[in-house]
Amino acid sequence: MRPTVHDIAAAAGVSLATVDRVLNRRPGVRIVTREKVEQAIERIGYVRDVAAANLAKGRVYPLIFILPSGDNSFMRGLEEEIRAAILRSPVERTEISIVTVPAFDAGALVAALDEAAAVSPAGVAVVAVDSPDVVAAVDRLRVGHIPVVTLVSDLTGSARDHFAGIDNIAAGRTAASLMGRFLGHRPGPVAVLAGSMLVRDHRDRLEGFLAVMEEMFPDHRLLPVIEGQDDPARVARLIGETLAASPEIAGIYSLGAGNRGLIAALKKRGKGPPICVIAHELTPHTRAALEEGQIDAVLNQDAGHEVRSAIRVLKAKADGMAVVGAQERIRIDIFLKDNLPFEQGSETNLPFEQGSRNEPEQGRKD
Amino acid sequence: MRPTVHDIAAAAGVSLATVDRVLNRRPGVRIVTREKVEQAIERIGYVRDVAAANLAKGRVYPLIFILPSGDNSFMRGLEEEIRAAILRSPVERTEISIVTVPAFDAGALVAALDEAAAVSPAGVAVVAVDSPDVVAAVDRLRVGHIPVVTLVSDLTGSARDHFAGIDNIAAGRTAASLMGRFLGHRPGPVAVLAGSMLVRDHRDRLEGFLAVMEEMFPDHRLLPVIEGQDDPARVARLIGETLAASPEIAGIYSLGAGNRGLIAALKKRGKGPPICVIAHELTPHTRAALEEGQIDAVLNQDAGHEVRSAIRVLKAKADGMAVVGAQERIRIDIFLKDNLPFEQGSETNLPFEQGSRNEPEQGRKD
DNA sequence: CTGTTAGCGCATTCAC
DNA sequence: GTGAATGCGCTAACAG
Secondary structure (H helix, E strand, O other): OOOOHHHHHHHHOOOHHHHHHHHOOOOOOOHHHHHHHHHHHHHHOOOOOHHHHHHHHOOOEEEEEEEEOOOOHHHHHHHHHHHHHHHOHHHHOEEEEEEEEOOOOHHHHHHHHHHHHHOOOOEEEEOOOOOHHHHHHHHHHHHOOOOEEEEOOOOOOOOOOEEEOOOHHHHHHHHHHHHHHHHOOOOOOEEEEEOOOOOHHHHHHHHHHHHHHHHHOOOOOEOOOEEOOOOHHHHHHHHHHHHHHOOOOOEEEEOOOOHHHHHHHHHHHOOOOOOEEEEEOOOHHHHHHHHHOOOOEEEEOOHHHHHHHHHHHHHHHHHOOOOOHHHHOOOOEEEOHHHOOOOOOOOOOOOOOOOOOOOOOOOOOO | OOOOHHHHHHHHOOOHHHHHHHHOOOOOOOHHHHHHHHHHHHHHOOOOOHHHHHHHHOOOEEEEEEEEOOOOHHHHHHHHHHHHHHHOHHHHOEEEEEEEEOOOOHHHHHHHHHHHHHOOOOEEEEOOOOOHHHHHHHHHHHHOOOOEEEEOOOOOOOOOOEEEOOOHHHHHHHHHHHHHHHHOOOOOOEEEEEOOOOOHHHHHHHHHHHHHHHHHOOOOOEOOOEEOOOOHHHHHHHHHHHHHHOOOOOEEEEOOOOHHHHHHHHHHHOOOOOOEEEEEOOOHHHHHHHHHOOOOEEEEOOHHHHHHHHHHHHHHHHHOOOOOHHHHOOOOEEEOHHHOOOOOOOOOOOOOOOOOOOOOOOOOOO
16 A cells, blocks of 8 residues: 555654644744654655545636637637636636637736736636736746646746647747648648737747748749738638639638638639648638648647646646646647548547447547 | 545444445345445445545556567557556556567467457457457456457457447548648549558548548559558569659558658669659658658657557456547547657656646657 | 654454 | 444644
8 A cells, every 4th residue: 555644654653643743844844853754754665645625625626718709610619628627627626717818918817817817716727828918927927826827828038837838939830831741742822811929839930831831842832921810801812812813822720710711712713733731720601622632731729638638737836846748749630631540529438338349439420 | 524434334334344335336235225326326426436436446457468470660669658657657556567479460469369368358358350260359358357459450349348449431531531632633543552451441532541541532542552461671662663664653652650661662773754652651661751851741640649548448448437429539630741740768757857838748859 | 842642544463 | 244443644723
């Protein structure tokens, strides 16, 4: 049996209460006593039973998620995943609230962060707008010992505890690599569609994409970056104009949102030489476009994984506990029409269900 | 506060012991009493606190992992991940033992499964060889109410509770899709290198690959499938012969292991028209080959994810509990040289560590 | 500064 | 058939 607090109390010749005090770094222990206990802990290799501790504490983790409002499909999917986590709250001892703020609005985000700080939650997860006052607001939280995880888009130079999102520079490089190979010797310029340079994920993707295009595929001219503000209507108009102005266009990299507008513009264009299109985030729209051939590849980040990871990390940080590094690394998923995941749905198995014979759990489209 | 056993006892007008009996489906309760209790449970929306239950029971989960022996890099990586899980055992209340059996040896596997059954563990995870006697052995375990998860390679028509692995048909399709697009109009036949048709994952990948090649890229002739038995030496010889016999070869899809041999043969070949190579599993060898350009793309399954998922599912099944479907879906990772994950290492953060400013947690190569 | 004690939610003897 | 009492490993009053 693994050692318990009793064992360490016995080994150190003190009482349970004292052991508990040093375990939880609470005051009221002489330095020598403390050291005696710490040595005993070390010696017998004690590891705290978190479940028992939480039981005794009746601990719950009030968590706040801050994300952009608006009809951005990816963000709404993210919100869905947070709601799914809320359903699991009783089991996971969390108490999650969702706050939405207008996209790309640093001021609103700062206000939301300060409000969050006011209720002193166990942790805050935030889709960051990359600006100095947001950094300052996050750092205020950290000064108040509230763990902060940035979600999807990171915050340059802040004291956030962790970033739950993909390596966006690598994502941009990957997009360029696929674009170059898919195009082969087909000539023609490549257009880049971004959302806004105010968020770091978009900036990083652009940086990675440009680097590889220039280094590996210098023959393809790059058109000036289009900023669509993640707004489908605006995107549709801008892409329409671009296609009209440069009919010989060979590829489009859409590194932000608003892909509904892109797809609409592509469909409206109708016949013409094929255009290689690479976009981000698997939503109902991009999925359909992938299946129908308007889009060639989709780079995706698993919103469910990001949410679960953010929760795990926030809880761990709140407890000063370790996290499994590999488990928290968010992968860049690459989807072609051939490896689309089975239509999602909350596929939670029913409790007490008995396994039937080999149901296909991982369908493919066909 | 969520309802507890006390609440349901009060609501049903019985004692804790009776509540416990019906909760754990134990005898010694009149049918009417039982129904009364069950209604109370339903009415107040009780959900059992698993942590507390485990604490009271002092429950540990003895788990057995069965996987192939030999120097297959992927399998050894898988074993490493299991060992990492063993390190977490005290926290996760598991007690994991590893059993290795010769690869592709159904008899040895059956023996191992029966031995596993003899010690009645809480669950068994097995890299399956797809054969009827293995199915029978797995079903014997299931009859004995021992949960079984197949790992990496599934078992056709068995009563296994769950498959922790990728959709291998989709993987094969994806490989073909990438192959076709990377080749573009470059002519020449495509070779397929498999390990053994005795395991289902290899068969599935082949099926998916052939389907898409024939359907989408019929111009590329497919050479007869080479079976390398996942043995580097054998693979090197066979691929060497193939390259000599068909110097105009344009692509190679390696859907099994033994890629060291493939890479060696490729290097030995030296100059010549470029060959598009797609392989499976990110190992030190394939990673290096990706970086150096011998391999164009690697499809990967995350062994760590598979192991953690198998453990979660086995524990859940043992307790008759629900699992988060999406969390247990193993993705097909696609790696190009541009999105290789940061060099792994057991990146577990130290406990009580304070977050420093923005260390890069997700490096990229270069 | 340190020790005693009760109790978190649940499972399990042992009486009744 | 049913209930009361005790303990799992840990925390948090409350005494001393």
